[in-house]
Amino acid sequence: MNKLEQIEKIAIPSASKIALVVIDGxxxxxxxxxxxxxxxxxxxxxxxHLAEKGVCGLIEPLGPGLTPGSGPAHLALFGYDPFQFTIxxxxxxxxxxxxxxxEGDVAARGNFCTVDSEGVILDRRAGRISTQECARLxxxxxxxxxxxxxPLVSPVRGHRFLVVFRGNNLYPDVSDSDPNQVGLKPNEVIxxxxxxxxxxxxxxxxxxxxxxxxxxxxxxxxxxxxxxxxRPSFPSMSQVYKLSPVAIATYPMYRGLARVVGMxxxxxxxxxxxxxxxAVLAQHYASYDFFFLHVKQGDAAGEDGDFGEKVxxxxxxxxxxxxxxxxQPDVIVVTGDHSTPALLKAxxxxxxxxxxxxxxxxxxxxxxxxxxxxAKGALGRLPALEVMxxxxxxxxxxxxxxx
Amino acid sequence: MNKLEQIEKIAIPSASKIALVVIDGxxxxxxxxxxxxxxxxxxxxxxxHLAEKGVCGLIEPLGPGLTPGSGPAHLALFGYDPFQFTIxxxxxxxxxxxxxxxEGDVAARGNFCTVDSEGVILDRRAGRISTQECARLxxxxxxxxxxxxxPLVSPVRGHRFLVVFRGNNLYPDVSDSDPNQVGLKPNEVIxxxxxxxxxxxxxxxxxxxxxxxxxxxxxxxxxxxxxxxxRPSFPSMSQVYKLSPVAIATYPMYRGLARVVGMxxxxxxxxxxxxxxxAVLAQHYASYDFFFLHVKQGDAAGEDGDFGEKVxxxxxxxxxxxxxxxxQPDVIVVTGDHSTPALLKAxxxxxxxxxxxxxxxxxxxxxxxxxxxxAKGALGRLPALEVMxxxxxxxxxxxxxxx
Numbered sequence: 001m002n003k004l005e006q007i008e009k010i011a012i013p014s015a016s017k018i019a020l021v022v023i024d025g026x027x028x029x030x031x032x033x034x035x036x037x038x039x040x041x042x043x044x045x046x047x048x049h050l051a052e053k054g055v056c057g058l059i060e061p062l063g064p065g066l067t068p069g070s071g072p073a074h075l076a077l078f079g080y081d082p083f084q085f086t087i088x089x090x091x092x093x094x095x096x097x098x099x100x101x102x103e104g105d106v107a108a109r110g111n112f113c114t115v116d117s118e119g120v121i122l123d124r125r126a127g128r129i130s131t132q133e134c135a136r137l138x139x140x141x142x143x144x145x146x147x148x149x150x151p152l153v154s155p156v157r158g159h160r161f162l163v164v165f166r167g168n169n170l171y172p173d174v175s176d177s178d179p180n181q182v183g184l185k186p187n188e189v190i191x192x193x194x195x196x197x198x199x200x201x202x203x204x205x206x207x208x209x210x211x212x213x214x215x216x217x218x219x220x221x222x223x224x225x226x227x228x229x230x231r232p233s234f235p236s237m238s239q240v241y242k243l244s245p246v247a248i249a250t251y252p253m254y255r256g257l258a259r260v261v262g263m264x265x266x267x268x269x270x271x272x273x274x275x276x277x278x279a280v281l282a283q284h285y286a287s288y289d290f291f292f293l294h295v296k297q298g299d300a301a302g303e304d305g306d307f308g309e310k311v312x313x314x315x316x317x318x319x320x321x322x323x324x325x326x327x328q329p330d331v332i333v334v335t336g337d338h339s340t341p342a343l344l345k346a347x348x349x350x351x352x353x354x355x356x357x358x359x360x361x362x363x364x365x366x367x368x369x370x371x372x373x374x375a376k377g378a379l380g381r382l383p384a385l386e387v388m389x390x391x392x393x394x395x396x397x398x399x400x401x402x403x
Numbered sequence: 404m405n406k407l408e409q410i411e412k413i414a415i416p417s418a419s420k421i422a423l424v425v426i427d428g429x430x431x432x433x434x435x436x437x438x439x440x441x442x443x444x445x446x447x448x449x450x451x452h453l454a455e456k457g458v459c460g461l462i463e464p465l466g467p468g469l470t471p472g473s474g475p476a477h478l479a480l481f482g483y484d485p486f487q488f489t490i491x492x493x494x495x496x497x498x499x500x501x502x503x504x505x506e507g508d509v510a511a512r513g514n515f516c517t518v519d520s521e522g523v524i525l526d527r528r529a530g531r532i533s534t535q536e537c538a539r540l541x542x543x544x545x546x547x548x549x550x551x552x553x554p555l556v557s558p559v560r561g562h563r564f565l566v567v568f569r570g571n572n573l574y575p576d577v578s579d580s581d582p583n584q585v586g587l588k589p590n591e592v593i594x595x596x597x598x599x600x601x602x603x604x605x606x607x608x609x610x611x612x613x614x615x616x617x618x619x620x621x622x623x624x625x626x627x628x629x630x631x632x633x634r635p636s637f638p639s640m641s642q643v644y645k646l647s648p649v650a651i652a653t654y655p656m657y658r659g660l661a662r663v664v665g666m667x668x669x670x671x672x673x674x675x676x677x678x679x680x681x682a683v684l685a686q687h688y689a690s691y692d693f694f695f696l697h698v699k700q701g702d703a704a705g706e707d708g709d710f711g712e713k714v715x716x717x718x719x720x721x722x723x724x725x726x727x728x729x730x731q732p733d734v735i736v737v738t739g740d741h742s743t744p745a746l747l748k749a750x751x752x753x754x755x756x757x758x759x760x761x762x763x764x765x766x767x768x769x770x771x772x773x774x775x776x777x778a779k780g781a782l783g784r785l786p787a788l789e790v791m792x793x794x795x796x797x798x799x800x801x802x803x804x805x806x
Binding site (some may be wrong): 006010279360362363364365376377378379380381383386388389390391392393394398399400402403 | 432440461466467468470471473474475485487489491492512583629630744746750752753754774778779783784
């Protein structure tokens with residue numbers, strides 16, 4: 001019996017409410033000049049107060065040394081072992097844009113990219129073209145026919161798009177064309193199992209035709225595909241945890257992740273501010289008992305290497321979090337899905353500051369929400385997979401295990 | 404290979420002695436007026452001294468957020484993975500009262516309860532009737548015949564009793580009649596596998612006849628059954644750990660748990676004081692090398708919500724523990740099986756203060772035995788399953804793993 005099945009056996013519905021605030025990429029590294037991380041630099045009186053009244057620790061998204069992608073990191077936070085519950089990137093993108101997937105569809109994530117005259121990748125994101133330009137190019141790519149199939153192409157955001165192969169006998173086990181670095185040519189899409197030969201051939205042909213169509217669309221003169229996948233079927237959070245969950249997220253992928261675990265997704269404008277996200281939470285407060293609020297801006301600032309911007313994002317969360325505490329949910333968790341230190345400009349393996357506040361949390365001596373303070377919290381280093389059991393327990397939503 | 408098999412391979416017999424003192428329900432929550440838990444409130448100079456000279460941490464009985472019953476919590480302390488080694492509640496009760504189980508017996512735990520005229524449960528414990536009254540009612544229920552079977556009914560304590568179905572082809576996979584909450588009618592006992600149909604029918608008939616007999620015995624006018632089970636067969640502590648273990652416990656279930664893992668059980672009067680339990684340990688000191696001493700009163704006070712009484716229980720243990728230290732065992736462990744905060748009046752998920760004292764323990768900076776102090780101990784948060792390997796190692800009873 002896996003963890004989720006164990007929890008399912010002891011979870012009970014109740015009126016108590018849980019809020020999980022995820023500041024994407026929250027964990028950081030000290031700035032060389034100040035010796036302080038982004039979170040340690042930010043003025044966060046409200047989060048510090050929650051840390052003081054709550055219990056703290058550092059969460060390990062996947063385990064020491066392992067840097068997670070957004071999918072596994074969020075699945076772990078939701079209590080789904082990311083080594084057991086895997087989702088292809090293509091499916092994530094499809095879910096995030098409300099794409100109406102059909103049984104048997106194979107979805108892949110696409111990037112528009114820039115290649116030189118030899119076909120070598122110069123920029124994996126085509127200078128981050130606008131979403132508008134992305135949509136225009138997707139319209140062109142939608143014309144491509146490969147065999148009897150006309151793959152569906154949808155813009156996602158910026159340089160990112162979705163391509164869905166729909167037809168009979170399609171299988172997702174084909175390789176990525178995206179080599180994940182510049183200076184190389186895109187890889188050929190090949191079958192990773194005998195039955196996927198047809199899918200690989202169709203995808204390879206589609207890429208070839210896309211290159212021809214995009215030849216004069218510099219900087220978006222080529223595509224990269226990755227994460228070919230079919231829709232997974234996971235037990236829902238309502239089934240396992242007996243929760244009525246809702247997600248508040250501006251970025252498509254996180255809405256998609258939330259849907260995969262059976263959350264409803266609140267209507268949030270993609271350009272919403274952090275404060276607006278908390279306002280949406282407040283609007284929905286009466287209708288649900290679990291609130292996943294996702295703040296993408298922390299990760300974006302980290303990936304851009306913008307230390308100061310990440311500090312500002314954290315301070316905006318701190319200011320907005322009072323809207324949440326005013327609602328007095330039974331349990332408030334504030335953490336990140338992973339670290340994205342501005343100094344690394346990338347996701348990292350570092351454990352992530354975590355605070356849990358509830359009436360029953362048994363507080364520790366931590367008085368500040370920061371990497372260093374949380375390292376001394378009573379929870380120590382905690383696998384992210386344990387966050388949901390802990391939140392449910394603190395909401396008195398778990399009964400005893402065994403007599 | 405599971406953990407127990409790993410330990411079995413490296414455990415060696417030796418003259419060193421280990422004492423495991425379990426204060427049932429030890430962990431607590433801060434009193435709102437003082438901000439101090441039961442253990443933090445209690446004056447515990449002897450335990451503080453052991454903590455100062457020993458090494459401390461917090462143990463997780465089953466993992467973050469999981470509230471254990473007494474069975475799983477103790478099995479974990481004894482080093483038996485409670486998710487792998489499961490014991491039905493009926494068998495636990497039988498073992499705890501020295502009931503002479505025979506091969507094939509199916510045992511269930513019974514509660515006398517109070518129902519209204521519609522059969523709806525008003526009190527799952529029938530106002531906690533006396534053990535004497537329980538015995539009288541069990542005598543009446545012993546007259547019931549169902550088919551060719553005359554189930555054996557034995558009083559346990561208060562409202563609790565044991566019923567054992569003895570006959571051919573009986574199987575334990577039948578459902579509980581106890582719905583585990585008031586305001587509902589008892590559930591029908593049904594078969595959970597085809598071969599258990601006969602057992603379920605006998606149990607259902609027995610419950611029906613018991614209701615008729617008890618009709619005029621308010622408040623004990625109905626029964627609830629749960630935990631139908633047959634005797635498990637676990638490897639013994641002497642086989643796995645090469646120990647000669649003895650249990651000192653006043654409460655039936657804990658003696659039963661000790662027997663399941665192959666401990667001998669010292670003759671202890673059920674009304675013994677904590678000091679008397681330590682005296683019994685001293686009497687048996689020469690004959691064994693592992694001593695499990697169980698203090699039930701901590702959990703009882705916690706479940707009653709009696710903060711002050713729990714403080715007094717802890718202080719009584721502190722006073723009595725000098726009898727143990729005088730014997731100079733090689734390893735002393737003091738901990739709980741789980742937390743039972745007086746504020747929650749129930750078992751809880753909170754990790755449990757843990758101290759281990761031995762000549763070889765590598766002490767830390769903890770100078771006080773408390774939740775907050777132990778959270779800063781060198782052992783951090785430690786799965787309860789690791790307690791036995793750690794105790795054995797500190798007694799120099801484990802050889803090297805691998806060459």
